[in-house]
Amino acid sequence: MYFSFETIQTFVVGFIIIYAILWIKKPRLSKNEPPMVPYKIPIIGQVITIAGNEASYEIFNASDSFDLNEAIKDVLPMRHVLPTINGFGDVQHMAKMIREEITGKLSLYTGRIQEQLLIAINKEIGDCSIGEEISKHEDVINSFANVSKEFSKFLVIPPFLSFIHPKIHQQVVTLPIRLGWNPIRKHINTLKKYLKPVLEKRLIDKEILGDKYKPPLDVIEYYLNEPEYGTTVTVITDDYLNYTCEVLIHLIFISIHSTTRHISSALHDLAGRPELWDDLYEEQVKIDKECNGMLTIVHIDRMVKLDSFMRESLRTFGEVAGLMHRCIEDSYTFKNNTTIPKDRIAYIYFDDSHYNEVYGPEPRSFLPYYGLNNKKPATKINKNYLVFGAGKHACPGRFFVINEIKILMHKLILNYHIKTESGKLDEKKFAGPFVLPLNTGICLLKFTDDNLSIGNGITSNPTLSKFYVKIDKKQGIQNM
Numbered sequence: 339m340y341f342s343f344e345t346i347q348t349f350v351v352g353f354i355i356i357y358a359i360l361w362i363k364k365p366r367l368s369k370n371e372p373p374m375v376p377y378k379i380p381i382i383g384q385v386i387t388i389a390g391n392e393a394s395y396e397i398f399n400a401s402d403s404f405d406l407n408e409a410i411k412d413v414l415p416m417r418h419v420l421p422t423i424n425g426f427g428d429v430q431h432m433a434k435m436i437r438e439e440i441t442g443k444l445s446l447y448t449g450r451i452q453e454q455l456l457i458a459i460n461k462e463i464g465d466c467s468i469g470e471e472i473s474k475h476e477d478v479i480n481s482f483a484n485v486s487k488e489f490s491k492f493l494v495i496p497p498f499l500s501f502i503h504p505k506i507h508q509q510v511v512t513l514p515i516r517l518g519w520n521p522i523r524k525h526i527n528t529l530k531k532y533l534k535p536v537l538e539k540r541l542i543d544k545e546i547l548g549d550k551y552k553p554p555l556d557v558i559e560y561y562l563n564e565p566e567y568g569t570t571v572t573v574i575t576d577d578y579l580n581y582t583c584e585v586l587i588h589l590i591f592i593s594i595h596s597t598t599r600h601i602s603s604a605l606h607d608l609a610g611r612p613e614l615w616d617d618l619y620e621e622q623v624k625i626d627k628e629c630n631g632m633l634t635i636v637h638i639d640r641m642v643k644l645d646s647f648m649r650e651s652l653r654t655f656g657e658v659a660g661l662m663h664r665c666i667e668d669s670y671t672f673k674n675n676t677t678i679p680k681d682r683i684a685y686i687y688f689d690d691s692h693y694n695e696v697y698g699p700e701p702r703s704f705l706p707y708y709g710l711n712n713k714k715p716a717t718k719i720n721k722n723y724l725v726f727g728a729g730k731h732a733c734p735g736r737f738f739v740i741n742e743i744k745i746l747m748h749k750l751i752l753n754y755h756i757k758t759e760s761g762k763l764d765e766k767k768f769a770g771p772f773v774l775p776l777n778t779g780i781c782l783l784k785f786t787d788d789n790l791s792i793g794n795g796i797t798s799n800p801t802l803s804k805f806y807v808k809i810d811k812k813q814g815i816q817n818m
């Protein structure tokens with residue numbers, strides 16, 4: 339039988355149209371699902387579930403049924419980008435490492451965090467009491483700063499093909515990588531270049547010094563001593579280097595983007611709220627005197643007002659919904675008796691938790707001392723404070739990051755008058771449920787000896803212009 343090209347073409351187009359109509363008309367909910375939000379325009383994409391306060395907490399705690407990384411896989415092809423460590427394949431080991439190496443030794447890291455932050459403040463803003471040069475390896479620092487931006491390149495293609503099947507979107511996004519384009523590779527290579535001699539020296543030192551070897555305090559050393567990952571290493575092979583550098587990129591991806599976003603948000607929260615300045619400044623001056631400029635973990639714990647301010651800054655960060663989790667079991671039935679099917683993506687509805695009535699009649703207002711008055715430190719998770727997730731996969735880096743941010747804010751508050759360029763609290767903007775980084779200016783005006791430097795206008799005073807810091811949309815803080 340002979341079919342002309344036009345007939346085949348008509349068949350194909352007809353098939354696609356019928357498929358699309360059937361797809362659009364297909365019942366979207368299985369039995370016992372939560373109700374659908376009323377809609378008029380046919381749903382082209384996936385159905386997603388938005389989990390309110392109680393259900394969100396359930397999702398975090400049902401770690402056998404829900405998985406964050408399984409949801410991220412659809413849009414971020416980590417397995418192809420970091421092939422040696424299979425993408426986020428071993429996030430559990432990363433969490434274990436952070437608990438043991440970083441949280442477990444937080445007091446040992448405090449001095450170093452402080453020193454590095456002061457170096458960075460000096461370099462990026464200026465004159466903050468010590469004047470060392472930033473790290474010798476500027477390109478390593480740049481890699482740390484830019485990796486997250488590189489990852490965002492994968493997100494530019496919206497998952498428009500996911501309506502057929504999420505796997506199709508994955509295939510499209512990973513095609514350039516499978517053809518050899520990997521924007522992360524150059525950062526891995528930079529790390530490899532600097533890490534190779536460091537690791538080789540450590541191996542030699544270990545051999546020569548034996549028991550007298552003093553292990554440096556860092557993540558690389560942790561991996562070098564892990565039975566599964568390092569002890570068998572006697573030569574630094576390319577495979578081993580790839581492995582370690584991919585682990586570092588994974589760590590950077592997990593930690594740096596969220597840290598910078600929350601730091602810039604906290605700076606805006608402080609800069610736009612003059613009513614908080616005196617109180618927070620006084621606390622920092624008192625602690626600075628007590629520690630003589632050298633903070634220890636005990637002093638950081640005493641920054642209770644700053645901690646409470648940070649908790650509030652995190653709570654009111656603004657993400658309406660996010661942190662999608664995939665249902666990885668055949669189905670999941672919530673305590674309220676509604677059921678969602680396997681593969682359903684559920685978003686955490688942060689607004690419902692963070693602006694819950696437990697925060698009083700005006701839960702959306704900024705309550706700087708809520709944490710202090712209610713004995714809820716910034717690291718303490720509960721169902722109305724889900725910034726760090728909850729349950730088994732709750733962020734293991736939260737103790738480190740809160741410490742780090744407190745040290746940074748402490749030093750900045752002590753040294754600078756921090757205000758918004760606009761002179762008011764800048765309003766946050768959104769892309770869908772996601773809050774966008776503010777791209778309005780913050781001024782950091784250096785306190786002089788006689789405590790007077792609150793400039794009348796950054797732009798009119800050239801000597802102050804170097805303290806003008808702009809929050810870049812993608813990168814967090816950037817110098818102007």
Ligand code: HEM
Pocket residue numbers: 398406429430432433436440592593594596597600661724725726727728730731732733734735736738739
């Ligand atoms: C303000 C900054 C940060 C925020 C808001 C944040 C938030 C989160 C959240 C919400 C989760 C839970 C995801 C889930 O439910 O599965 C998480 C997991 C994780 N975070 Fe953080 N994080 C921050 C900083 C850091 C830092 C600095 C590190 C490393 C030092 C880190 C390491 C991790 C790791 C390894 C996990 C995965 C835990 C697991 O799956 O068991 N985070 N983070």
